[in-house]
Amino acid sequence: MKKRILVVDDEEGLRFLYKEELEDEGYSVELAASGEEALQKLEKDSIDLVVLDIKMPGMDGVEVLRLVKQKWKDLPVILCTAYPHYKHEFGSWASDAYIVKSSDLTELKDTIKDILGKR
Amino acid sequence: MEYDILAKVTGFLYSPGSLGKNLSKVARLIVDSFPFDQCAIYLWDEEHRLFRLKALQGVQKGSVETYREKEGIPGLVKKQRAVVEVHTPSQDDVSWEGVEDRGLFGFRSAVVYPLREGHRWHGMVYLKSSKRLNLPARKRRILEFLIFQVSCVLKYNKMFRNLRKAYEELKKMQAQVLIAERLLPLGEMAATLAHEIKNPLISIGGFAGRLARKLPHDSPYMPYVKNILNEVERLDEIMKGIVSISKREEPKFYREDINSIVNESLDFFNEVCRIHDIKMIKRGDREPIYAMVDRAQLRVAFDNLISNAIQSMEKGGILKINTYKKDRWVVVEISDSGGGIEPGVEKNIFNPFFTTKEDGTGLGLAITNTIVKKHGGRIDLKNEIGVGATFSVRLPHHKP
Ligand SMILES: Nc1ncnc2c1ncn2[C@@H]1O[C@H](COP(=O)(O)OP(=O)(O)OP(=O)(O)O)[C@@H](O)[C@H]1O
Numbered sequence: 001m002k003k004r005i006l007v008v009d010d011e012e013g014l015r016f017l018y019k020e021e022l023e024d025e026g027y028s029v030e031l032a033a034s035g036e037e038a039l040q041k042l043e044k045d046s047i048d049l050v051v052l053d054i055k056m057p058g059m060d061g062v063e064v065l066r067l068v069k070q071k072w073k074d075l076p077v078i079l080c081t082a083y084p085h086y087k088h089e090f091g092s093w094a095s096d097a098y099i100v101k102s103s104d105l106t107e108l109k110d111t112i113k114d115i116l117g118k119r
Numbered sequence: 120m121e122y123d124i125l126a127k128v129t130g131f132l133y134s135p136g137s138l139g140k141n142l143s144k145v146a147r148l149i150v151d152s153f154p155f156d157q158c159a160i161y162l163w164d165e166e167h168r169l170f171r172l173k174a175l176q177g178v179q180k181g182s183v184e185t186y187r188e189k190e191g192i193p194g195l196v197k198k199q200r201a202v203v204e205v206h207t208p209s210q211d212d213v214s215w216e217g218v219e220d221r222g223l224f225g226f227r228s229a230v231v232y233p234l235r236e237g238h239r240w241h242g243m244v245y246l247k248s249s250k251r252l253n254l255p256a257r258k259r260r261i262l263e264f265l266i267f268q269v270s271c272v273l274k275y276n277k278m279f280r281n282l283r284k285a286y287e288e289l290k291k292m293q294a295q296v297l298i299a300e301r302l303l304p305l306g307e308m309a310a311t312l313a314h315e316i317k318n319p320l321i322s323i324g325g326f327a328g329r330l331a332r333k334l335p336h337d338s339p340y341m342p343y344v345k346n347i348l349n350e351v352e353r354l355d356e357i358m359k360g361i362v363s364i365s366k367r368e369e370p371k372f373y374r375e376d377i378n379s380i381v382n383e384s385l386d387f388f389n390e391v392c393r394i395h396d397i398k399m400i401k402r403g404d405r406e407p408i409y410a411m412v413d414r415a416q417l418r419v420a421f422d423n424l425i426s427n428a429i430q431s432m433e434k435g436g437i438l439k440i441n442t443y444k445k446d447r448w449v450v451v452e453i454s455d456s457g458g459g460i461e462p463g464v465e466k467n468i469f470n471p472f473f474t475t476k477e478d479g480t481g482l483g484l485a486i487t488n489t490i491v492k493k494h495g496g497r498i499d500l501k502n503e504i505g506v507g508a509t510f511s512v513r514l515p516h517h518k519p
């Protein structure tokens with residue numbers, strides 16, 4: 001069975017890119033454009049891992065992370081940010097991994113493989 | 120006639136034009152209107168402590184360029200802080216009451232007026248006559264008034280110069296504030312802007328990357344795609360640079376061994392140096408030197424300086440690193456043998472976006488400077504044109 005990944009990002013181009021790239025890696029990919037949409041999707045579908053952007057209008061990534069971890073304690077979440085300085089603030093206290101966005105998705109792919117491989 | 124003199128002198132002194140020219144006109148007026156054969160006006164040079172000839176009218180003989188503080192009749196005037204009147208028995212005498220003054224040669228009488236205001240000296244007026252002088256009291260008073268006017272003008276002149284100096288300094292300071300102000304809003308804006316730009320940039324780069332992987336290797340379109348990828352990477356570097364000089368990224372200080380950070384940075388460049396035939400020499404203290412720093416940021420600072428040094432030595436050279444303690448500072452010196460920085464370039468190197476390199480962002484030194492300043496330190500540059508540049512980073516030392 002293919003692992004299902006939910007990508008949450010407000011940027012359409014990025015959602016598209018992540019979908020293409022991760023599908024090439026053999027995952028099935030769901031998309032959400034906002035925190036609210038992500039929570040709805042999580043209620044309906046069974047998801048194996050969430051890739052979550054921090055900076056989004058409305059509910060931001062950190063808020064979403066908190067709600068997700070409250071409800072689905074074991075669901076792995078990878079936080080993504082545009083620039084590394086958020087790292088100090090949120091650290092890795094609640095997310096399973098923390099990644100600085102890049103047009104090279106290798107780090108993200110490796111991290112996903114790592115986390116899902118452990119399960 | 121007397122009124123004429125006074126009107127004229129006021130006109131001369133307060134007219135625009137250089138001080139030297141105006142004083143010359145006054146000296147001329149004195150020689151023309153009083154029984155003197157020579158009028159010399161000297162200005163007091165506080166720094167070198169001597170009187171310097173500024174204006175000379177009348178005969179040229181016996182004129183002296185400078186008088187030291189205690190030299191000749193002017194020295195006596197300086198000491199007594201009052202007018203001195205001299206009469207010598209003959210024109211060949213060059214001393215009066217034990218005071219020697221070669222300026223007296225060729226004259227029988229001389230009067231030297233101090234130009235001063237309390238303890239503040241402006242100069243003096245040296246008047247000489249080849250005949251024995253006998254000035255009627257009325258004429259003398261007019262002369263004194265005239266000299267008083269000169270004194271006033273010199274005072275205003277000095278005030279004006281001080282004012283101009285203060286103004287120049289203020290202007291310089293303002294320029295510095297402007298640079299700081301230019302950086303601040305840039306930093307404020309940067310964080311927002313950078314986020315807005317980063318995401319589309321990832322899209323562009325990401326899809327170009329996909330294209331690069333999907334296209335056949337020998338596709339004629341490959342160079343287009345590669346070009347997009349390169350430019351995206353460059354933009355990404357610039358954005359990262361802007362974000363890191365933005366105010367939002369505050370350093371987190373811990374007690375760190377500066378030597379170990381420098382060594383990490385050197386390790387990082389080891390291979391590059393080998394390839395470019397650059398010899399790396401590490402000198403200085405071996406034992407840990409501590410300072411309160413943000414390790415990651417300081418590493419960036421050293422990396423920038425070392426990479427600049429390496430880039431300046433394309434055809435090989437020597438990279439010298441020296442670390443030591445001095446007074447309350449930890450000093451890290453990074454020298455190259457890359458020929459130094461051109462004179463016109465030097466003043467700009469710390470400005471953001473200033474670069475002389477084809478593929479430079481011009482942010483390296485701006486970032487480095489910001490980081491070092493946030494640490495309470497400073498960067499000094501010793502630029503030896505034709506030889507090389509030495510950047511020294513100073514950071515406050517932290518006692519173990
Ligand atoms: N060691 C050096 N020797 C000679 N010139 C230097 C040296 N360091 C800096 N410069 C000059 O200062 C300019 C600005 O340096 P800075 O590090 O800010 O930007 P850059 O090196 O041009 O770009 P980047 O750091 O992005 O590669 C350089 O372009 C170069 O002209």
Ligand SMILES: [Mg+2]
Pocket residue numbers: 423426427479483484
């Ligand atoms: Mg540089």
